[in-house]
Amino acid sequence: RIWFRPYRSMTKKRPPEHMSRLGNLRTQSTWRDIIEGQPQQIAIMVLMALGAMSLLKAPADAPTVLFLTSREWAVVSIVLACVHQFVTAAGFRLQLHRNLLTKWFGDRDMHVWAAVFMPLLVARPITLCLVGWADTVVITGWRVPEIALGLALIGVAVWGMHSVLVYFTLPRALGGDHFLEEYAAMPMVREGVFKYTSNAMYGIVFLGLWGIALMFGSWNALVVALFQHGFIWVHMYCTEAPDMRWIYGAEG
Numbered sequence: 001r002i003w004f005r006p007y008r009s010m011t012k013k014r015p016p017e018h019m020s021r022l023g024n025l026r027t028q029s030t031w032r033d034i035i036e037g038q039p040q041q042i043a044i045m046v047l048m049a050l051g052a053m054s055l056l057k058a059p060a061d062a063p064t065v066l067f068l069t070s071r072e073w074a075v076v077s078i079v080l081a082c083v084h085q086f087v088t089a090a091g092f093r094l095q096l097h098r099n100l101l102t103k104w105f106g107d108r109d110m111h112v113w114a115a116v117f118m119p120l121l122v123a124r125p126i127t128l129c130l131v132g133w134a135d136t137v138v139i140t141g142w143r144v145p146e147i148a149l150g151l152a153l154i155g156v157a158v159w160g161m162h163s164v165l166v167y168f169t170l171p172r173a174l175g176g177d178h179f180l181e182e183y184a185a186m187p188m189v190r191e192g193v194f195k196y197t198s199n200a201m202y203g204i205v206f207l208g209l210w211g212i213a214l215m216f217g218s219w220n221a222l223v224v225a226l227f228q229h230g231f232i233w234v235h236m237y238c239t240e241a242p243d244m245r246w247i248y249g250a251e252g
Contacts, residue, residue, distance in 0.1 A: 021181060022096070025246055029097040033246070037238035038089060044234050045082055052078055052227040056220050057137040070135035070220045077127035077224045081231060084120035088175075089239045091116070096178040096243055110171060110179055117174055124228055128209055131224055132216025139219050150214030157208025160200045163192030173201060177247055184247050202232050 058071040068076070091113060094100040101109040139146060164173055167189045176183035193200045206229045213221035 021184065022099070022178075022247075026097055026099055029246070033242075034093045034097050036242045041085070041089065041234055041238040044238075045085075045231065048227060048231055048234070049078055049082065052223050055223045057135075059136060062136065063134060065130055065134040068130070068134070070131050070133075070137070070218065073127060073131040073134055074220045074224050077124070077131055078227055080120060080123050080127060081228050084117075084124070085231065085235045085239075087116065087120065088235065092175050092178050092239060092243055095175070096246065102179065110174065110176065113179075114170075114174055125209065125212060128212050128221055128224055128228070129216075132213060132218035132221035135216065135218035135220045137219040138217050139214070139222055141217075143217055146214045146217050150211040153207045153211030153214065155211075157205050157211060160193045160204030160207075163189075163194055163200055164205065167191040167194060168200070178243065199236070202229075202236055206232060 053075065056071045056074050058069060062069040062071065065073070091101065095102070095109075095113075101113055105112045164170075172183055172186065177186075188194075188198065193204055197203045209225035209228055210222070213225045
């Protein structure tokens with residue numbers, strides 16, 4: 001139900017571009033609006049990535065997992081997170097302001113977007129697990145409290161993801177309001193974790209990354225979790241916040 005009920009509406013007949021709110025938006029915006037916030041995001045990314053990499057540990061006898069050491073997997077994870085966010089920024093902005101994905105792929109636009117977006121999203125926890133698996137540098141060495149706190153954070157993150165999938169739905173989480181009027185017109189979600197926060201994905205679900213790092217007791221994984229969680233909020237303020245103002249006006 002979570003996957004197929006929302007996805008049916010992805011291919012429903014859409015209103016003519018000139019009759020829609022998104023269509024009106026696209027007649028007003030300029031290329032300056034498309035790149036709004038992105039120079040700042042690039043600058044912050046460089047500083048955050050350099051800072052995170054300076055904190056990574058690489059013992060001389062570091063073991064490897066799938067041919068890479070923990071530090072090397074950490075660099076891969078950081079780079080993929082950066083790629084994910086800039087692909088998302090480009091996709092969101094070009095779709096919102098130029099309807100580009102719909103022009104290219106028609107009614108399959110959101111399916112194509114999901115095929116690009118989801119692997120990069122899933123790569124975040126997978127590469128983080130590989131960082132922790134290969135790491136021999138401990139956080140505190142106190143495994144019982146680390147595991148207990150890690151389990152708690154993962155449990156909260158699972159609850160948050162359940163709320164995102166069931167109440168918010170996956171198409172909206174993929175940026176459906178950049179594609180279709182029906183998503184932009186939907187009311188705020190108030191069920192599940194959304195009773196307590198309006199941004200469950202960034203505020204709650206990403207706590208699972210910290211939980212993974214603590215479960216492994218891995219210093220490098222903790223650094224990567226810090227980077228990923230911090231940088232996703234940069235995406236929020238540099239990319240999504242301006243988009244919400246265009247789509248929802250003062251309500252955004």
